[in-house]
Amino acid sequence: MQNQQVEQVITMMSEGYLASFRSIEKTLTHVANTFGMGWSALSILYQISNGTNLSTSDLTHTNNISKGAISLQLTELLNRNLIKIREDDHDRRRHILELTKRGQSLANRVRVQAGEIAQSVVNNMSLDEMQRLHTDFALFAQTLSDTSIK
Numbered sequence: 001m002q003n004q005q006v007e008q009v010i011t012m013m014s015e016g017y018l019a020s021f022r023s024i025e026k027t028l029t030h031v032a033n034t035f036g037m038g039w040s041a042l043s044i045l046y047q048i049s050n051g052t053n054l055s056t057s058d059l060t061h062t063n064n065i066s067k068g069a070i071s072l073q074l075t076e077l078l079n080r081n082l083i084k085i086r087e088d089d090h091d092r093r094r095h096i097l098e099l100t101k102r103g104q105s106l107a108n109r110v111r112v113q114a115g116e117i118a119q120s121v122v123n124n125m126s127l128d129e130m131q132r133l134h135t136d137f138a139l140f141a142q143t144l145s146d147t148s149i150k
Contacts, residue, residue: 010121031113034113035036035106035110036074037080038073040073041073041076042058042110043063044063044070044073044074044077045077045082045099045103045106045107045110046107046110046111047062047063047113048057048077048083048084048097048098048099048103049099049103049104049107049110051097053088053096053097054097055088055094055095055096055097056070056071056074056095056097057076057094061095065103074097077103079144080102081100081102081103082099082100082102082103082106083097083098083099083100083103084097084098084099084100085097085098086098098127
C-alpha cells in the first residue's frame with residue numbers, strides 16, 4: 001500500500017506539479033518582464049510601500065533570507081532610483097527604507113496588478129481554498145527543503 005502511495009506521489013510530482021510550477025514560473029517571468037525587474041525586487045518594493053519605517057533587518061526577518069540576499073534586491077532598487085535610505089531619527093545605527101516618487105509610482109502599478117491577479121484567484125477559488133493551498137504549499141515546500149538530495 002505504501003509503495004503504491006509513493007508511486008502516486010512520484011507521478012503527481014513529475015507530471016502535474018512540474019507543469020504547474022512551469023506555469024507559475026512563466027507568469028513570474030512575464031511579470032518581471034512587464035515591470036522591468038525580477039519578482040523578488042518587486043516583492044521587496046511592495047513590502048516597503050506597505051511598511052512603516054522598515055529596515056534591511058526587518059526585510060531579512062520577514063522574508064526569512066540573508067542580509068546579503070536582501071542587499072542585492074535593495075541595490076537594484078537603489079540603482080533604479082526606486083528607494084532611498086535615511087537614518088533613523090531615534091537610532092543612528094538603523095537605516096530606514098523609503099520609496100522615491102518613482103518607486104511609489106511603480107508600487108502603485110504593482111498593487112493594481114496584484115489586485116487584478118487576486119480578483120482572478122477569488123473568481124476561481126474560495127478564500128478557504130486559497131488559505132488551505134497556501135498552508136499546504138508551504139508545508140510541501142518545507143518538506144522538499146528538508147529532504148536530503150544524495
